[in-house]
Amino acid sequence: MATVRIIITLKPGILDAAGQAVRQGLHALGYDQAGDVRVGRYVEITVADGIAPEDVHQMCARFLANPLIEQWRFEGLDPNVGASPARSLRRPRPEATRQGRKTDRPGLH
Numbered sequence: 604m605a606t607v608r609i610i611i612t613l614k615p616g617i618l619d620a621a622g623q624a625v626r627q628g629l630h631a632l633g634y635d636q637a638g639d640v641r642v643g644r645y646v647e648i649t650v651a652d653g654i655a656p657e658d659v660h661q662m663c664a665r666f667l668a669n670p671l672i673e674q675w676r677f678e679g680l681d682p683n684v685g686a687s688p689a690r691s692l693r694r695p696r697p698e699a700t701r702q703g704r705k706t707d708r709p710g711l712h
Contacts, residue, residue, distance in 0.1 A: 604649050607659050609677040611668045612643035656680050 613619050621642040629637040646667060650659070656677075663675045 605652055605654070605679055607648045607650055607654075607677050607679045609646040609648065609659070609663060609667065609675055610643060611646065611663070611673050611675045612641060614672055614674050617672045650680075654680065 619641050622640040625642060626637055626640040629640070648659075648662070659677055659680065663677070664670050668675050
């Protein structure tokens, strides 16, 4: 098993309200040396050995982060491992689930 460490932050230029609040709090406590503050998230996930970095990227893009306003980086994987179906974390969704959402509702096809 491997541990992937993921850091998620706002993209440059996106207003960081939490970062501003932290900066104001630090200044209120007398830490006037604090300049710009950016707040993000740190996530650790234990994964199977040999997982492809693309699978971790997809986890971030599809669930852990908001790709419109956030960026991410991760470490703890061998970057030379390529994606292969045998090593992918994703399980294929049952065909019935995919079609069921579209065809179960009247008027949606």
